[in-house]
Amino acid sequence: MTQTHVPPRLQVEGLMRSFGGRQVLDDVSFSIPAGQVTCLLGPSGCGKSTTLRIIAGVDMQDRGRILVDGALVCDTVFRVPPERRAIGLMFQDFALFPHLSVAENVAFGLAGSKAEKRARVSELLDRVHLARHIDSMPHALSGGEQQRVALARALAPRPRILLMDEPFSGLDERLRDDIRDETLALLKEEGTAVLLVTHEPHEAMRMADEILLMRDGRIVQRGAPYNLYNAPVDRKAAAFFSDINVLTGRVQGALTPTPFGDFLTPGLADGTAVDIVIRPQHLKIDFDRAGRGPNPTAQDGTPARGVVERARFMGRESLVEFRMEFDGSLLRATVPNVFLPKPGTPMWLMIRRDRCFVFPSV
Numbered sequence: 001m002t003q004t005h006v007p008p009r010l011q012v013e014g015l016m017r018s019f020g021g022r023q024v025l026d027d028v029s030f031s032i033p034a035g036q037v038t039c040l041l042g043p044s045g046c047g048k049s050t051t052l053r054i055i056a057g058v059d060m061q062d063r064g065r066i067l068v069d070g071a072l073v074c075d076t077v078f079r080v081p082p083e084r085r086a087i088g089l090m091f092q093d094f095a096l097f098p099h100l101s102v103a104e105n106v107a108f109g110l111a112g113s114k115a116e117k118r119a120r121v122s123e124l125l126d127r128v129h130l131a132r133h134i135d136s137m138p139h140a141l142s143g144g145e146q147q148r149v150a151l152a153r154a155l156a157p158r159p160r161i162l163l164m165d166e167p168f169s170g171l172d173e174r175l176r177d178d179i180r181d182e183t184l185a186l187l188k189e190e191g192t193a194v195l196l197v198t199h200e201p202h203e204a205m206r207m208a209d210e211i212l213l214m215r216d217g218r219i220v221q222r223g224a225p226y227n228l229y230n231a232p233v234d235r236k237a238a239a240f241f242s243d244i245n246v247l248t249g250r251v252q253g254a255l256t257p258t259p260f261g262d263f264l265t266p267g268l269a270d271g272t273a274v275d276i277v278i279r280p281q282h283l284k285i286d287f288d289r290a291g292r293g294p295n296p297t298a299q300d301g302t303p304a305r306g307v308v309e310r311a312r313f314m315g316r317e318s319l320v321e322f323r324m325e326f327d328g329s330l331l332r333a334t335v336p337n338v339f340l341p342k343p344g345t346p347m348w349l350m351i352r353r354d355r356c357f358v359f360p361s362v
């Protein structure tokens, strides 16, 4: 049986872009199959929007090329104009045409007969639950409703790829998760390939099939949200998704001794300085019993004692900060629900060996 090779819906190869001598994109490559939502995640200024603009065709790369369904869309000499790329765009300010009704906004980029256009507009407005607003003007809608009209407009011409730049950032925080979920359901029904730019890890984790983590113009890690969270490629990647605690040490014979016991650090030369990174929810807390703590275990190492500096209730969890006796440093632990020990209370901490990450210090 022969297998037919299906090219990715979007393929980006080796994009380079500099502004005024500063390298803003440095060899950016990735691909997205049809039906997949990929989030380009990274801090402000790392090059996310520049990548999106080049794919959309409103900026040009210095090197590299872009293919859609295997066909060249642009390299440094050939360039399909933006309006012929079958790429939809959606930005944070929604940019609805204020003088056009909801129906006219959604129909804006549509070809076909009047009846065909009307059918597609009704179908999409039904799916974003705005059928009753078909004749309303944009100013009469709430922010969330305008966002849904913008989504319907972007999807109406059935783009092969939808590019979304921080599409939820203009919305009320309490609305965002619902709108994200509704948006995701519609994107999946339409089966388009989506590239969504965001600087919010929570948004990327909620929306993405795959996350591309970007820093200083490079993609430093890619993978499913679970993998990025649980197997970060370096200390900065770990810190991007949550608060972290960092212990430092030096390798001695494939182990790194710390006040929490030895950590396995195979493959690193003796004397290498390492950072042992642990998320606050993976510290284990135990009570002090007349100056004694829990027994050491293979799973959690040796306990170390600290004193509660501050405890705060955060809603779903409590955040407790400990001043550690061994060096006076602060470690943060989160505990589900309400756990608010008084400042000054001595307690013992242990570190789950299966949940910490070890990186050479940089």
Ligand SMILES: Nc1ncnc2c1ncn2[C@@H]1O[C@H](COP(=O)(O)OP(=O)(O)OP(=O)(O)O)[C@@H](O)[C@H]1O
Pocket (backbone or CB within 6 Å): 019, 020, 024, 042, 043, 044, 045, 046, 047, 048, 049, 050, 051, 199
């Ligand atoms: N047309 C331009 N001329 C000069 N510099 C630019 C231009 N466009 C972008 N830059 C610079 O390139 C860098 C990357 O910008 P870009 O907008 O791609 O970042 P971003 O990751 O999308 O950030 P944000 O989340 O803040 O939008 C920034 O330092 C920006 O100032």
